[in-house]
Amino acid sequence: MNPLGTGSRDPLLSWVVRSSGTGERQASREVEVARDADFTDLLWASGPQPGQEPNLRYGGAPLPSRTRAWWRVRVQGAAGETSLWSEPATFETGLLDPGEWSASWITHPDWAGDTDADALPLLAGEFRSGGPVAAARLYVAGLGICVPSLNGAKVTAAVLEPPYSDFARTIDYSTYDVTALLQDGPNVLGLRLGTGIAHVTAPPDRYTKFAATIARPRALAQLEILGEDGSIQRFVSDGTWRTALGPTRRSHWYGGEDYDARLVVADWDRPRGNRSDWAAAAVVPWEVELAARAAPPIQVVETITPVAMTNPAPGICVVDLGVNIAGWPLLDLTADAGHEIRIVPGEVLDGDGRVAQQEIGTPVESVYTTTAGQQSWHPEFMYHGFRFLELHGLPAGSGPEVCSGLVLRAGNESTGRFSCSNEVLDATHRIIDRAVQGNMFSVLTDCPHREKLGWLEETHLLFGVVSNGYDVQAYYRDLVRRMAEAQLDSGMVPDISPEFVVFDGGFRDDPNWGGAIVLAPWQLYRTYGDVATLRTYYPAMQRYLAYLQGKADGDLLDHGLGDWYSLEEKPPRAAVATWGYGQVAAAMAGIADVLGESGDADDHRKLLLRIRAAFHERFFDGADGYGRGQAINALALDLDAVPDELRTAVTARLAETISAAGDHLMVGEVSLPAVLRALSSGGHDELIYRVAARTDWPSYGYQFVHGATALTEAWDGPTTGASQNHFMLGAIDDWFVRRLAGIDQAADSVGYRHAVIRPAVVGDLTEASASIGTPYGPLASAWTRDDSSLRLEVDVPVGSTALVQVPLPDPSWSVEAAPESTVTKDGFHQIGSGHWSFRAAPSRSAR
Structure with missing residues (x-):
């Protein structure tokens, strides 16, 4: 990228080092910034700077407005070899002073x-x-x-x-x-x-x-x-x-x-x-x-052509794009002047084959009046969410070619992929990704046809889903800035940001929504190493935590929306709110450590311990763990409120409640990520796979087999009137990448400096693969298996290391690995950058 009009006087310059070898790493880096492409008029020369981070902040004199600069980098490897200078890149500052x-x-x-x-x-x-x-x-x-x-x-x-x-x-x-x-x-x-x-x-x-x-x-x-x-x-x-x-x-x-x-x-x-x-x-x-x-701004990223056109009534055509999108209907036709064409967008059809808009109650439509001749038009100052377009007043003889769909979304680079051998899981990934795209506008919305507002819970509950697929470093920095702008003098952060409209009760004040002011920057740091955002908004985070402390009663909170959209009897609202309170306290402890605020970190850890103890005392009921529901036990486990001696029993209780429900999740959006984390960390990936592969109600597969082309707001999919383009239930997609493909990072790693590759080979899967973008470059894992072997291919970017645990379908199998890898005492293969192949097969003695 060559940014134009940046607002920083000391921009962070970043790069990716590529090498065809293995075990490569950057020992130091050197950056030059100049006023000219020949680098004869230097603004700053860093000299060799030790460090493995693939970035360096400009360290010259503060840049004035309108500065056009060229920059380049070269790196030194661990063996002392120095690379050539990179091809120059450019940046230019904008108008940095109001008086300009x-x-x-x-x-x-x-x-x-x-x-x-x-x-x-x-x-x-x-x-x-x-x-x-x-x-x-x-x-x-x-x-x-x-x-x-x-x-x-x-x-x-x-x-x-x-x-x-x-x-x-x-x-x-x-x-x-x-x-x-x-x-x-x-x-x-x-x-x-x-x-x-x-x-x-x-x-x-x-x-x-x-x-x-x-x-x-x-x-x-x-x-x-x-x-x-x-x-x-x-x-x-x-x-x-x-x-x-x-x-x-x-x-x-x-x-x-x-x-x-x-x-x-x-x-x-x-x-x-x-x-x-x-x-x-x-x-x-x-x-x-x-x-x-x-x-990155919103752009047209795709053009969708119709897959079908029907005529449910005289003078009415219904065009089916085959997929639910957020964007613009595009008319392209030849007509006489004066035809009034009404375009009625919708996500579903009614029983007569007409566009249904009952969910919103009042019409949404765009009206285009033709001039004479060939012409094309789309809305320019708003957008729709739709799969179907009901067209009134088309000139006689018009076919589906007169209409198409322009897909809009923020221009965040697509950096991730996932696929596997199970079509239901593949389809689930596709509809979740389509819903992410449909709501990735200048803020993360939660449906394009009805809301178009930045509800904040999805920014952190679904951070992994979004960042696994797209480079959202700059995008999330903007989201956090808007959260801070929306923060009230009391410290409260509203559930939506920007707060264009003031809602009541939990729809304005819920710790699992407002807590995004803390949790989103923390996840941004863990994923990309962004310390600057933590430092900039730490005061806002402190005010928000103080606000929650002022509302707490005995280290418990009891306000908000609870486990939104739950199918089971909802867990107590206090349990859901207190879990969110604990997430904020835990993140604040980590953030204070990163910023060197050791006193604050100690205070936040003490608060977290009190919250955990209060949660256990209030909600533990002995015989049934923390209750009979799925959500309450998952929240307790995820908060780490469960004493060590009870953790196995509570995890088993959680698994039993899901199995007893026919391998169905009955939880709402807030507890859903916690359920998946608690099950996976407790060794129940096989159960998650059975849940993910189901097609009866309620399940992801139920949505897909009933015609959903984007993830829907409710487990019912297209069989209900809820939004048909809503990514809030999409947490399973993060499990696809982190457990099925096995891509994660160590607990003490930042920016995937130390990756962990640990695939879960479950069910009848015969293959799974994924790739994500990291600050160091693409990190990928792909495995295939049959009755006689399992092969795992891993790609690690320069600057990263990885611990690889090759899954063994049977304890009698053994692993063949490259001799350059080192086996740790707990069975992981330690590797550096490059492409690595592993093979597991029945050991010779077993044969």
Whole structure:
């Protein structure tokens, strides 16, 4: 990556070392940062720095705004050999000081007051450019959605910008390289504005989750042109810009978007366009901190073509994309002017083959009115969750080719994979991944058709599921920042972040939701080695823990939502809340250790011991462990509240309750990860496999065999009216990677510096494989077996080591391993980087 407009004066520079050998590691690294690609004008030279971390923070003089820098790295191996310099990479700082913004927030006069206009604004600014240009940068922020163009061309593939934030406090701006779009002479910078989630109304004819206004649409733009002679031209949004209402007649973040193509203004954002009758833009001040965009933006990542088209009623077509997505319906057709095409998106169909929207109660639809000729259109300022599109008013003879689906998600790099020989498990992985994608927007939402809000429990309960599949380092740093922005003066962190709407009771205050302010940064550190986020938000974490302590009664908490969406009789709310309290206390102890806050760490450990003791005293009932339910025993085990002498019995009790339920999980989303961890650590992976492979209700397979193409909100899958694109029950996917493929890290490891490969060969599986991204590079494990042998292939990135435990289907089998590996006293093979092969087979004496 070559980031543009970074907000850091001392960026962290990272790399991956590749080698075809085995046992390689980086002993030291050396970085150079320069103003030029030839590295003759150095900003900083680190000199050799000992360390195995594949990163180094820039250590030169603090970088000013607009700094364009080239950097390269070389490393020294353990034997003293030095690599060549890497190919140069680049980065550029953004506008780092508020005083460097000279642009004004502007909008159409009809949107400048407290009422809505009849359509959404177009803004155009005219300027002239002359002389040889070295570079041109466009800095843009908006409320709520802003789409920039220059001379009629899009300046970015990013969509639905800017991302969610507390718009009254912080708005992210983006930086774009527009050098190639400039023309010598007249130019026009265009901005199309939408309401986004910053202005949500409650129209009677469209669905809305909530109604609230932070601000009506407006934008801020600053274009800077650097001449080859060193001169700078600056062109900014202000009252000299011209504006008109455009062809988007209405856009509602939940309810849909209406567009009349007959009203398109030809060449409105090109120099040849006629804007003489446009109004002057209104300047609308907005006092807010501008933050440089740090995480990957939302992008179109896939185009889905229909698999079927039906005609359930005259004049109505229903298109089936074959998969549930979050994104845009795309029309591409030839028509006469004036056809009004209604697009009704939905996740399921009713008994008549029509799109069903009963779950939300009021309509969601987008309406497109055609112009004459060939044309294409999709919504631009909102998005839908859908598999089916019900189309009204298509021109006669139209087929399924007129409509497709554009899949949107945050552009986090896909770094993981999983597959195995069981189709039910493979299908479960696919639908969980599709649900993760469907909710990976500027925050992690919990369904794209109804909520579009950042409910926080999934950010930490499902961290492994998300990070196993995608590189979310920068993404999660942004999520944590938004949590901190949402934190109240009392220390409470609301259940949603940003808190666009205030809910009541547990829907606003639950330790398993608000605890994400502590647990997400801790998981970010364990997975990627990110200490900076811990340090930055440690005060916010301390305030949150103090808030929980103030609500506790005898080291127990009793507030929140309990085990949300449980099928069994829910465990006591106090048990679920106190488990969350304990998770926060445990993470805070670890975080304080990392930051060198030893006094705090001791205090947090003492608190954790008290919480465990209070949990045991309150909920242990002797004969039945901690109760008859699945969740309560799992929570006790996962909290480590169970005395050592009782742990085996309580684990057995948990397994028995699941077996007695026909190998079905009956728990809700909060306790589900704890159930899987408790079973696996207690030696019950075989039971988890039986659970995962079932197809009767309730199970993952039940969802799949009944037509789910993304994980659903409820175990019922498509047979109920709940959301059909909801990843909250997806914890099993982490077990697929960590136990079936066997990829994990040691308890004292950070960033997979010391990996552990320990596959579980269970059931009738004949193969399983997975790969995840780590700071050092890809880490992979793949095994296959038959009656005569088991083969395990392991790939360890340079800089990491691994302990490998080769699974033995039978105690009489033995392991053949590369002679370079070292066998530890507990039977693990210790290896370094590279590709390694292991084979297990019946020992010669057994043959």
